[in-house]
Amino acid sequence: MPIDTIPKLFKATCDKYGERKIAIRHKKFGIWQPYTWKYFWEQSKYFSLGLMSLGYEKGDRLTIVGDNEPEWYYAMFAAICRGGIPTGAYQDSLAEEIKFVINQSGSMFIVVEDQEQVDKMLDIREQIPQVKRIIFWDTKGLRFYDDPLLINFVDVVEMGKAYEKTHPDLFEKLIEESSPEDPVYLTYSSGTTGVPKGILHCSRSAMASSEAWDLPDPSGEKDDFFSAFPLAYGAEFIYMIPAFLKGGSTVNFPEEPETIEQNMREIGPSKGGAVPRVLENFVSFVQVKISDATFLKRLTYNSLMPIGYRVAKMKLNNQKVNPFWKAMYGIAYFFVFRPIRDWIGYTGLRVLMIGGASMAAEVFDFFVAMGIDSRMIYGMIECAPTAVHQKGDIDYETSGVPSPGCDIRISDNGEILTRGPMRMLCYYNNPEATAKLIDDQSWVHTSDAGFLTDKGHVVCIDRLADLITLKDGTGFSPSYIENKLKFSPFIRDAIITGDDKDFVGALISIDFPNLGKWAETHRIAYTTFVDLSQKKEVYSLIKKDILNINRKLPDRQRIIKFALLHKELDADDAELTRTRKLRRKEVSKRYVDMIEALYSGSREYIAEAKVKYRDGKVATITTAVQLASVEDK
Amino acid sequence: MNMANATKINNIPILKLADISLSFGGVNALSDVSFEVQKGEILSIIGPNGAGKTCILNCINQFYHPQNGYVEFNGQNISRLPSYKIAKLGISRTFQNIELFNGLTVQDNLMSGRHFFMTGGFWGSFLGGMYFGKSHHEEIAQRKKVEEIIDFLEIESIRKQVVGTIPYGLRKRVELGRALALEPKLLLMDEPMAGMNTEEKEDMARFILDIHEERVNTIVLIEHDMGVVMDISHRVVVLDFGRKIADGTPDEVKSSPEVIKAYLGT
Numbered sequence: 014m015p016i017d018t019i020p021k022l023f024k025a026t027c028d029k030y031g032e033r034k035i036a037i038r039h040k041k042f043g044i045w046q047p048y049t050w051k052y053f054w055e056q057s058k059y060f061s062l063g064l065m066s067l068g069y070e071k072g073d074r075l076t077i078v079g080d081n082e083p084e085w086y087y088a089m090f091a092a093i094c095r096g097g098i099p100t101g102a103y104q105d106s107l108a109e110e111i112k113f114v115i116n117q118s119g120s121m122f123i124v125v126e127d128q129e130q131v132d133k134m135l136d137i138r139e140q141i142p143q144v145k146r147i148i149f150w151d152t153k154g155l156r157f158y159d160d161p162l163l164i165n166f167v168d169v170v171e172m173g174k175a176y177e178k179t180h181p182d183l184f185e186k187l188i189e190e191s192s193p194e195d196p197v198y199l200t201y202s203s204g205t206t207g208v209p210k211g212i213l214h215c216s217r218s219a220m221a222s223s224e225a226w227d228l229p230d231p232s233g234e235k236d237d238f239f240s241a242f243p244l245a246y247g248a249e250f251i252y253m254i255p256a257f258l259k260g261g262s263t264v265n266f267p268e269e270p271e272t273i274e275q276n277m278r279e280i281g282p283s284k285g286g287a288v289p290r291v292l293e294n295f296v297s298f299v300q301v302k303i304s305d306a307t308f309l310k311r312l313t314y315n316s317l318m319p320i321g322y323r324v325a326k327m328k329l330n331n332q333k334v335n336p337f338w339k340a341m342y343g344i345a346y347f348f349v350f351r352p353i354r355d356w357i358g359y360t361g362l363r364v365l366m367i368g369g370a371s372m373a374a375e376v377f378d379f380f381v382a383m384g385i386d387s388r389m390i391y392g393m394i395e396c397a398p399t400a401v402h403q404k405g406d407i408d409y410e411t412s413g414v415p416s417p418g419c420d421i422r423i424s425d426n427g428e429i430l431t432r433g434p435m436r437m438l439c440y441y442n443n444p445e446a447t448a449k450l451i452d453d454q455s456w457v458h459t460s461d462a463g464f465l466t467d468k469g470h471v472v473c474i475d476r477l478a479d480l481i482t483l484k485d486g487t488g489f490s491p492s493y494i495e496n497k498l499k500f501s502p503f504i505r506d507a508i509i510t511g512d513d514k515d516f517v518g519a520l521i522s523i524d525f526p527n528l529g530k531w532a533e534t535h536r537i538a539y540t541t542f543v544d545l546s547q548k549k550e551v552y553s554l555i556k557k558d559i560l561n562i563n564r565k566l567p568d569r570q571r572i573i574k575f576a577l578l579h580k581e582l583d584a585d586d587a588e589l590t591r592t593r594k595l596r597r598k599e600v601s602k603r604y605v606d607m608i609e610a611l612y613s614g615s616r617e618y619i620a621e622a623k624v625k626y627r628d629g630k631v632a633t634i635t636t637a638v639q640l641a642s643v644e645d646k
Numbered sequence: 647m648n649m650a651n652a653t654k655i656n657n658i659p660i661l662k663l664a665d666i667s668l669s670f671g672g673v674n675a676l677s678d679v680s681f682e683v684q685k686g687e688i689l690s691i692i693g694p695n696g697a698g699k700t701c702i703l704n705c706i707n708q709f710y711h712p713q714n715g716y717v718e719f720n721g722q723n724i725s726r727l728p729s730y731k732i733a734k735l736g737i738s739r740t741f742q743n744i745e746l747f748n749g750l751t752v753q754d755n756l757m758s759g760r761h762f763f764m765t766g767g768f769w770g771s772f773l774g775g776m777y778f779g780k781s782h783h784e785e786i787a788q789r790k791k792v793e794e795i796i797d798f799l800e801i802e803s804i805r806k807q808v809v810g811t812i813p814y815g816l817r818k819r820v821e822l823g824r825a826l827a828l829e830p831k832l833l834l835m836d837e838p839m840a841g842m843n844t845e846e847k848e849d850m851a852r853f854i855l856d857i858h859e860e861r862v863n864t865i866v867l868i869e870h871d872m873g874v875v876m877d878i879s880h881r882v883v884v885l886d887f888g889r890k891i892a893d894g895t896p897d898e899v900k901s902s903p904e905v906i907k908a909y910l911g912t
Contacts, residue, residue, distance in 0.1 A: 041797070042790065042793035042794065042796075042797060043753075043793045043796070043802070043805060044793075153798065153856055153860070154852070154855065154856045154859060154860075156859050156860065157859060268802045268803075269800065269802045269803060271802070271803035272802050272803045275803070
C-alpha cells in the first residue's frame with residue numbers, strides 16, 4: 014500500500030516507532046514530559062472514535078481554538094483520520110472572529126482549550142446553532158459548568174475506547190480508505206484584503222508542500238521541531254507536520270505562550286521557520302542589548318561581527334573560506350555568535366526557512382553571519398512553497414528557484430503565476446474566489462508582482478495592488494522601503510505613501526521599548542507613547558535613520574516627508590493582521606487625513622484616533638502630530 | 647451577577663468567632679464581634695478604614711490574642727494557640743502588604759509553604775540536599791505539588807525569577823500560591839486586589855473562584871472593591887468601628903440601613 018495520504022503516513026510512523034521513540038514533548042509542571050508515538054496514536058485514535066460515537070461524520074469540520082498543546086494535534090489527527098476537516102481559530106481572537114470561522118466552515122464540533130474559550134463559545138451559542146458539542150481539554154474552573162453542550166476531552170477519549178469494542182478496526186479501515194485528494198486541513202487567510210477565505214488543503218498538496226520545504230535539509234529521527242506558530246495559521250501544518258511524520262522527528266510544545274522564548278532556548282530546535290517580523294525583532298533586540306552592554310562586551314561584538322559578515326559573504330558567493338578566515342570565524346563564533354544564538358534559541362538550528370514577507374538584506378546577512386544556514390522561501394499558503402533557496406544557490410535578493418514539480422510564469426502585467434502539486438483544493442465554499450485565483454489551465458494567480466532573474470530565481474517585489482505610482486509615473490514597492498526602515502531598532506512599523514502624489518512620504522510608528530531606553534540614556538523625559546513619539550529629539554533621531562536609507566534608494570524613491578504616529582499599529586485596530594502584516598487598505602483609509610496633511614505643506618496635524626480595547630470599548634484620543642521634512646544637507 | 651458557584655453550603659460552621667474583643671491600651675479595635683463561617687462558602691469582610699477587618703484575620707490565626715471571647719476551628723478552641731500551630735491545623739493566609747522572601751525565587755517561596763510536609767529533620771534534609779535518601783524523594787514530591795500550584799496560578803514564566811524583581815500584581819499571586827501550598831482547609835486573604843488595575847482584579851477574582859472550586863473550600867477575604875465583593879461572595883460581614891453592623895447575603899447587606907449609614911455618613 015503506497016503511503017500517499019497523511020492518515021496513512023501517520024499510521025506508518027506510529028507503527029514504526031511505537032513505544033521506542035518520543036513523538037511529542039510538552040513542558041508541564043516545569044519538566045519536559047515525553048509522549049511516545051504509541052501514546053500519540055492512541056490519543057488521536059480514541060478521540061477520533063469518541064467523536065464518531067457523538068456523530069462526527071466523514072467530511073465534517075472541526076474547529077479547534079487553543080494554544081499550541083498536544084491536544085491540538087490529537088484533535089487534528091482524530092479529525093483527519095476520520096476523513097474530516099480540522100480548522101483553527103486564533104485563541105486571542107474576539108468571539109465575533111471565532112464565530113466567523115465556525116460558521117463559514119459549518120463546524121458542528123468545537124474543541125477548545127479552557128474556560129476562557131468556553132465562555133466565549135457560550136456567549137455566542139445562539140449564533141452558532143449547528144454546533145453539537147464543545148469539547149474542552151483544560152478543566153480548570155469548569156467543574157460546575159453543567160451546559161449539555163460541554164464535554165471533557167478525556168471523556169471523549171473514554172467514549173472512544175468503549176466505541177472500539179463495538180466497532181473494532183474501524184479506525185484502521187478508515188485510514189486505509191483515505192485518498193490523496195481528500196481534504197485534510199482548512200486554514201483561514203489573514204484577511205489582508207477583505208474577508209478571510211478558507212484555504213482547503215488535501216493530503217496531496219500538504220505533502221508536496223512539506224517535501225519542498227524539507228528538501229534543502231530532510232528531517233530525520235534526531236530532529237527537534239518547536240511548535241510556536243499559532244496552529245490556526247497554515248504554515249505549521251503544510252510545512253512541518255508531514256515532514257515531522259515522515260522523518261519520525263519530535264515536536265516540542267511550549268509550556269505557556271509567555272514561556273515560548275525560554276522553552277525554545279531549552280530545546281534549541283534543529284529545524285525551523287520564521288517570519289521576517291520575528292527575525293527583525295531579534296536583530297533590534299540584539300542591537301539594543303549590545304548598545305547597553307559594558308564597554309568590553311561592546312568592543313568584542315563590534316570587532317568580531319565584521320568577521321561574521323565577511324565569512325557570510327564568502328559563503329553566499331560560494332567561495333572557499335580559507336583556513337585563516339575559518340580560524341578567525343571560529344574565535345568569533347565562540348565569543349559572539351554562539352552566545353547570541355543561544356539567547357534566541359538557535360543553537361541547534363541547521364536550516365532556517367524564512368517566509369511570509371520580504372525581509373531587509375541586513376537582517377538576512379546578520380543570520381548568515383551567525384552561522385545559520387538561512388533560506389528564503391516564497392509562496393502563498395494556497396500554493397506554497399513556490400520557490401526555495403537551494404544549497405549553494407542562495408541570493409537573498411531573490412526567493413530562490415521554483416520548487417520541484419512547480420512551474421512559474423510571469424504574466425503580461427507582471428504578475429507571478431504558478432502551478433504545481435502543492436496547490437490547495439479550493440477556497441472552502443467560495444467558488445468565485447477560487448475561480449479568480451486558479452484559471453482554467455490551473456495557473457494560480459498570486460497577485461504578487463515579480464520577475465525571474467537570469468539564474469532562474471524568483472523575485473517577488475510586492476503585492477500587485479500595493480505597488481505605488483507617483484504622479485510622474487515612477488512606480489515602486491512600498492514594502493521594500495518599509496523593510497529598510499524597520500531595520501532601524503527605533504522603528505517598529507512604517508507606512509510608505511505616495512500613490513498619485515508628487516513625492517514619497519512615510520508614516521512611522523516608533524519602537525517604544527527601544528526608543529524609551531534610548532531616551533532614558535539621553536536624559537529625555539517622557540511620559541507616554543504619544544509624548545515620546547512627538548519629541549523633537551526623537552524626530553531628529555529618526556530623520557538620521559531615514560537619511561541613511563535615502564542614500565541607498567533611487568532618487569525619486571527617497572522619502573521627502575514623514576510623521577511619527579501617535580500610536581502603535583495594532584491587530585485589534587485592524588491595522589495589522591494577526592501575523593503582524595500591514596493591512597495597507599485599512600491603514601491608508603484610517604490615516605487618509607494625515608497623509609493628505611503630509612502633502613499639503615502644513616507642519617502639524619491634529620489626529621483624532623479611535624482606540625479599540627480588547628473588550629470592545631472604543632475611546633478617542635486627540636494628538637498634535639508633527640509633520641517633518643527630510644532635507645539632505 | 648453573583649458568580650460564586652452554587653456548591654452545597656452545608657450549615658456546618660468551620661470557624662466560629664464568639665464575642666471577640668481586642669483592645670490596644672485604650673483603643674477598642676474590636677468589641678464583641680461574633681460570626682460563623684460555614685463550610686464551603688466565600689465570606690467577605692468589608693468596612694471603612696480602621697473598622698477592624700485585618701484585626702479579625704489576625705485574631706483568627708492568633709497573631710493577636712483577643713482579650714475576650716474565643717475562636718473555634720472545626721469544633722476545637724484555638725484561642726491562645728501559637729500561629730504556627732494554627733497554620734498546621736489548616737488555616738493559611740495572605741497579607742495586605744505582601745510578606746514574601748524577596749531574595750528567594752518564586753518556586754522557593756512556594757516551597758517554603760510546604761515546610762510542614764517535610765519530615766526529614768536536619769540531617770535528613772542535609773542528605774536530601776546532596777541528592778540522597780528519603781528527603782530527596784520528599785523534596786521531589788513537594789516540588790511536584792508546588793508545580794501544580796504554579797500551573798494553577800499560571801505563573802510558569804516567572805518560576806525561576808527572584809521575587810524582588812517581579813511586578814506587584816504577580817507578587818500577590820505568588821503569595822497566594824504560598825498560602826495554597828499549605829493545602830489549607832480555610833484560606834484567609836487580606837485585600838487580595840489592593841492596588842491592582844481592572845484587568846488584574848478580574849484575573850484575581852477568577853483565581854479566587856477557581857480556588858474555591860478546586861482547592862480550598864472555604865475562603866474568608868477582606869476587600870474594598872464592592873463590585874468584586876458583591877460578585878463573588880456568598881455572604882458578607884460588615885464592620886464599623888470594631889463592631890459588627892451587618893451579616894448576610896450581598897443583597898441583604900446592600901440594602902441594610904446601617905451599612906448605608908456607615909459608608910455614606912448620615
